[in-house]
Amino acid sequence: MKILAIGGCGSMGRYAMRAAQNLSSIDKIVIADIDKESAESFAATLNQKVSAMQLDVNDGNALKKAMKDINIVVNTCGPYFKFAAPILKAAISSGCNYIDICDDWEPTIDMMQLDAEAKSAGISATIGLGASPGLTNLMALLAIRELDEVTTVYTGWDIDGISLDENAMQQSENAAMMHGVEQMTGQVKIFKDGIFKMVKPLQKVIVDYPGLAMFNGNIFGHPEAVTFPYYFPKLKNSINLAHGNYADFITLKIIMNLVNLGLLSKIKAVNLFTFIESKGSVQTKQKNIDRPPVMYGFAHGLKNGIPASAGVCMTSETGNSDIDEQIKNIGMGEITGIPLACGIKMLAENCINQTGVLAPEAGHIEPYKFIIDVFEEISKVLGLPNDSLNDSIQITRSW
Known part of the structure; x- marks a missing residue:
């Protein structure tokens, strides 16, 4: 599996890429950013699977060229109200599955309207799989x-x-x-x-x-x-x-x-x-x-x-x-990027195979298992045993 990580060296994307580089189902990750030096500098801190390229997402031709032979487009390029829908459209037309952490409601509506187009192309696009949304x-x-x-x-x-x-x-x-x-x-x-x-x-x-x-x-x-x-x-x-x-x-x-x-x-x-x-x-x-x-x-x-x-x-x-005390030290990057990495893993392993443009609650992700998987990955980042945060999820009822 080959990933194009647009904005993958940013303050959210880098946490997802640090986790994704260790996935056995991922063969190649390309960190793409308008700032080539930043992309190369970050890629150099990761393993041999990871490379970097300069990409201006405002250039439609360059965007589609970057998606050639890519299996999954991971979009952490913000702000999403500018870039989310155009990047998703490019992914669909390029035959790439897609995942992002879009947290703006306006482009979310625009992307949901691409559902039929994604289904027709056989593309699975999960939008907003971070912390909130996600x-x-x-x-x-x-x-x-x-x-x-x-x-x-x-x-x-x-x-x-x-x-x-x-x-x-x-x-x-x-x-x-x-x-x-x-x-x-x-x-x-x-x-x-x-x-x-x-x-x-x-x-x-x-x-x-x-x-x-x-x-x-x-x-x-x-x-x-x-x-x-x-x-x-x-x-x-x-x-x-x-x-x-x-x-x-x-x-x-x-x-x-x-x-x-x-x-x-x-x-x-x-x-x-x-x-x-x-x-x-x-x-x-x-x-x-x-x-x-x-x-x-x-x-x-x-x-x-x-x-x-x-x-x-x-x-x-x-x-x-x-x-x-460790939970208090979890930053926005970890709590947003790690759910995205877990979604990448599901896509790469074909655990997400429903086509269309899908919000997290669409039913294609088993919620409890996903949340536990996220907590286990966060535990690794914090240097804790895998099950350390499992008690952090609580269900309460009025009856």
């Missing part, structure tokens, strides 16, 4: 399967837990930060009361998560909100949420209001967020059983004819203080 979708899918009928799905994560690696912090225009600004300004699409709606982000939504005190989530534009209704037509509500401490969201709302008013450009907002992140220190949080989860999927509906809800989450409190 793990959150699969957690929500597990929660949905606890119920007889589902009406509401929330996916969510703790914004305080986000940390960027040094490579990301050094980028003049960080794609992850730009994504955040895009999804917290203007309007974003959610599914509410049975229809898609455009709403202002960062609005509060009360989450009655089973086993915890009610907490406030804040609307954050993301693919999960627009993909779940595609697979679960009886849904009434599908929303992605972020939570964190009160001060964080006051700061976010002030900056985003300045952007919305035209008093601060998106680029300057990105630079401001990057500066705040670089100067910030990890906050000490008191242990509290009612604290919202680090990452979760929540479903509400009916169980045995009675209103019920289920939650599946990644917790940072396993009861083992040493492991809990």
Whole structure:
């Protein structure tokens, strides 16, 4: 199997490639980036399977030429609202299977519309297989399967837990930060009361998560909100949420209001967020059983004819203080790139063989097994025994 890793030397892609290089099913990996020196420098740190090339994804002919004789296109080239759909179209026309970590809802809709084209070409394209979207979708899918009928799905994560690696912090225009600004300004699409709606982000939504005190989530534009209704037509509500401490969201709302008013450009907002992140220190949080989860999927509906809800989450409190401390050290790169690597493995080993453009909850990935596989890979990165993080996934029910 030959992989073209577009953006594979970036702050997300490098974690996926470090894991993918060790897969026996992978024969060759080409790290492709507009910055040839960066691609070559990173490739030199990996094994003999890995090479590098310069690629400008804005050049359609060069893009298709790079995909010649490639089996799997791995796209970590952000921001996705610029590059996701064109790269997927090129992969389909080149006969390459495809996988990415797209976390923008707009191109997700565009890519889902390529489903028939992908099926006709016999291509399997899994989009958004990172942390959120990705793990959150699969957690929500597990929660949905606890119920007889589902009406509401929330996916969510703790914004305080986000940390960027040094490579990301050094980028003049960080794609992850730009994504955040895009999804917290203007309007974003959610599914509410049975229809898609455009709403202002960062609005509060009360989450009655089973086993915890009610907490406030804040609307954050993301693919999960627009993909779940595609697979679960009886849904009434599908929303992605972020939570964190009160001060964080006051700061976010002030900056985003300045952007919305035209008093601060998106680029300057990105630079401001990057500066705040670089100067910030990890906050000490008191242990509290009612604290919202680090990452979760929540479903509400009916169980045995009675209103019920289920939650599946990644917790940072396993009861083992040493492991809990290690979990706190997991960065955005690992928690996003390693699920992608597990998806690459499934594609390379033909464990993903359904054609079309597929969100993680489409049913082509067994959710519990995938999450455990991800945790085992993260354990390796942290130097822990393989099963160290298995207790980090928790399922709670209202009944």
